[in-house]
Amino acid sequence: MQFVIRFLVGGTMVLIFAALGDVLKPKSFAGLFGAAPSVALATLTLTIFADGVNYADSEARSMIAGAIGFLACAFLSCQLMMRWRVRGAYAALAAIVAWFAVSFGIWAKALK
Amino acid sequence: MNKAGISVDFSALARTRWYEFAIRFIFGGAITVCAGVLAKKYGPSVGGLFLAFPAIFPAATTLVEKHEREKKRKAGMEGDNRGRSAAALDAAGTAMGSVGLAAFAYVVYKGLPLTNAAIVLPVASFVWLLASFVIWKLRKIRHRL
Numbered sequence: 001m002q003f004v005i006r007f008l009v010g011g012t013m014v015l016i017f018a019a020l021g022d023v024l025k026p027k028s029f030a031g032l033f034g035a036a037p038s039v040a041l042a043t044l045t046l047t048i049f050a051d052g053v054n055y056a057d058s059e060a061r062s063m064i065a066g067a068i069g070f071l072a073c074a075f076l077s078c079q080l081m082m083r084w085r086v087r088g089a090y091a092a093l094a095a096i097v098a099w100f101a102v103s104f105g106i107w108a109k110a111l112k
Numbered sequence: 113m114n115k116a117g118i119s120v121d122f123s124a125l126a127r128t129r130w131y132e133f134a135i136r137f138i139f140g141g142a143i144t145v146c147a148g149v150l151a152k153k154y155g156p157s158v159g160g161l162f163l164a165f166p167a168i169f170p171a172a173t174t175l176v177e178k179h180e181r182e183k184k185r186k187a188g189m190e191g192d193n194r195g196r197s198a199a200a201l202d203a204a205g206t207a208m209g210s211v212g213l214a215a216f217a218y219v220v221y222k223g224l225p226l227t228n229a230a231i232v233l234p235v236a237s238f239v240w241l242l243a244s245f246v247i248w249k250l251r252k253i254r255h256r257l
Contacts, residue, residue: 087177
């Protein structure tokens, strides 16, 4: 049951922020909402209720590394599309690799 | 359009098809479940990384590129380059937003041991928006100089 609630809350939060990004202009401003804390708000709220504040606090600490990974991912994707004219889907998927490398790199060096 | 150059165009929602909303909902829900499962299996330290996983980023980039390409083709123009540029601009915005996301996580990390979560989460969300907006605005000013 907890998974169903997580799925519904997370999906709804992502949908709301994505819809906000759809209606806003210019594109560079709308893009800010691509990195909205939608999954984090859903997860942290549910985690605080289920597992307590300390557990959620540990998650937030690691999330800093994840966010830096996200920065690397979005930057690389932008460069691939802008400079090398790579298609959006391929650029974004390639950049996901950068997310894993940077996030887990910081985690292994500083947070493990 | 206001002084900051930001405008709202609700007709963009009408251009989005139902399955495009469904894709975002499913990806968003799935990563929220995955973050929970990974936290339970490997601990909150690993699970926390996935609170900032770019789950809908590939889908969003593809949709922006596709919508812009279709818009230009309807107007009788070649839409590939325009679509790619729009997607690249969107990704640049996402990169700026992710700096705000790191600020969000920092505020939650420092704030949760000190005060109520009902205060920390809204404040952190505001910090995300403010930090993202300031970076976006500074970049805009730099480009104008």
